[in-house]
Amino acid sequence: MRGLIVVLAALMLPFSALHAEEAKPLADDPVVEARVQKLGEELRCLVCQNQNIADSHADLAMDLKKQLREQIAAGRSDGEIKDFMVERYGDFVLYRPPLKASTVLLWAGPFALLLLVVVLLLRRLRSRAERAAVANTLSADEHERARALLAGEENKV
Amino acid sequence: MKRYLWPLGLFLVLAGFLFAGLYLNPREVPSPLIGKTVPAFSLPQLAAPDKTFSPADMKGKVWLVNVWASWCVSCRQEHPLLVELAKTGLVPMIGLHYKDERDAGLKWLAEGGDPYLLSAHDRDGRVAIDFGVYGTPETFIVDKAGVIRYKHTGPLTPQLLRDDILPRVKQLEAS
Numbered sequence: 001m002r003g004l005i006v007v008l009a010a011l012m013l014p015f016s017a018l019h020a021e022e023a024k025p026l027a028d029d030p031v032v033e034a035r036v037q038k039l040g041e042e043l044r045c046l047v048c049q050n051q052n053i054a055d056s057h058a059d060l061a062m063d064l065k066k067q068l069r070e071q072i073a074a075g076r077s078d079g080e081i082k083d084f085m086v087e088r089y090g091d092f093v094l095y096r097p098p099l100k101a102s103t104v105l106l107w108a109g110p111f112a113l114l115l116l117v118v119v120l121l122l123r124r125l126r127s128r129a130e131r132a133a134v135a136n137t138l139s140a141d142e143h144e145r146a147r148a149l150l151a152g153e154e155n156k157v
Numbered sequence: 158m159k160r161y162l163w164p165l166g167l168f169l170v171l172a173g174f175l176f177a178g179l180y181l182n183p184r185e186v187p188s189p190l191i192g193k194t195v196p197a198f199s200l201p202q203l204a205a206p207d208k209t210f211s212p213a214d215m216k217g218k219v220w221l222v223n224v225w226a227s228w229c230v231s232c233r234q235e236h237p238l239l240v241e242l243a244k245t246g247l248v249p250m251i252g253l254h255y256k257d258e259r260d261a262g263l264k265w266l267a268e269g270g271d272p273y274l275l276s277a278h279d280r281d282g283r284v285a286i287d288f289g290v291y292g293t294p295e296t297f298i299v300d301k302a303g304v305i306r307y308k309h310t311g312p313l314t315p316q317l318l319r320d321d322i323l324p325r326v327k328q329l330e331a332s
Contacts (some may be wrong), residue, residue: 046291059256060291063282089190143293 001097023058036068044093052095188289189310195222195299196287203254203262203276208250210277212303219329221322222251223273223298224285226257227265229293236269242318243272248326252276255285255293263289299323300329 009144015018053061066087071081085093097103138146177309199211223239225232243250254262259278266276279285288297291310298307307325309317 020160060282063286067286087189090289091292092187126284 003038032072034068035072035078039068039081040065042082042095045093046089046093165280166253188305190289190297190305193305195297195305196284198277198284198287200277200279200284203252203266203278204277205261205269205275206259210275212299213253215249215299216303217307218249219301219326220274220298220299221248222253222325223250224255224288224290224293224295225276226255227261228257229255229310232294233269235294235314236272237273237313238313238318240270240325243270247265247323249274250307253285253288253290255290260281263329280292296322298325298329 031035037054041052041060043064044054045051045058045064047054047058047060048056051058051061053064067084070082071084076084082094091097091100091103097106099107183306195212197212199209202208202210210214237248242248249275252275254276256279259280262276264280266273277284282290288295294312296313297305297311306329307322309322313322
């Protein structure tokens with residue numbers, strides 16, 4: 001029995017080691033690599049559309065990261081590098097799309113929706129308060145009955 | 158009664174949007190290259206490595222660029238159609254042999270037929286990045302002045318060729 005456990009444990013051990021991805025070759029300069037990482041997080045991988053190219057191991061993402069390294073080494077600014085990508089792949093490549101006529105809904109939509117909901121909520125709260133105010137006014141008879149009830153004279157009413 | 162219809166209405170609107178969304182293709186990213194000059198490059202030819210190809214060689218013609226690779230499964234799907242198109246002689250097509258070994262590419266053309274006027278060998282995929290290529294196969298129409306007029310991502314279909322690509326080529330050739 002003990003032997004079996006040891007064998008099973010031994011079988012389980014190497015799995016994690018086998019599945020660990022080998023670290024990808026980095027640029028020699030950690031400052032450059034930090035910029036590649038930061039820029040890569042802003043850029044969409046077009047092959048695997050819900051990943052950024054910093055996270056993606058797709059072939060194209062690798063090539064684009066190589067481009068980032070080269071362009072950083074050539075002294076280009078972040079803005080210039082993003083423009084380079086947009087010229088080729090369109091605004092879709094940016095995870096933070098620019099504010100344009102075609103993207104106004106994207107940027108303003110959630111706030112417009114929030115505003116609408118707040119307005120509806122305020123209106124509802126106000127009408128409810130008004131209804132409650134009306135409901136809380138008692139006539140003279142009702143006042144008398146309430147007083148009687150509170151005094152424990154229900155039977156006499 | 159009306160207050161119960163509200164959520165139902167909202168649900169129906171949402172369901173309508175989601176239903177329409179089922180038929181949209183997220184891979185069809187509008188290309189910013191349409192209306193721009195074809196990227197300038199010079200690459201060795203696949204079949205004759207000592208010769209190069211550059212888009213300037215095609216000036217004055219309406220031509221197609223087709224990005225392909227032997228490892229690309231959808232390319233295999235569209236390939237017979239391309240061979241047929243080449244037989245009609247309607248429009249010259251340049252292949253951009255993308256991130257692939259020369260031998261593998263030559264073998265593929267020998268097996269399936271070679272629909273290209275010639276193929277440019279883009280071993281490291283750099284030129285393809287200038288074309289904004291993200292999913293092979295991709296097909297571009299370039300006009301006489303060297304401006305990209307159309308792009309399709311994914312395999313061509315007979316319908317697409319008949320209804321979209323060939324009419325555009327004809328129109329561009331007439332202008």
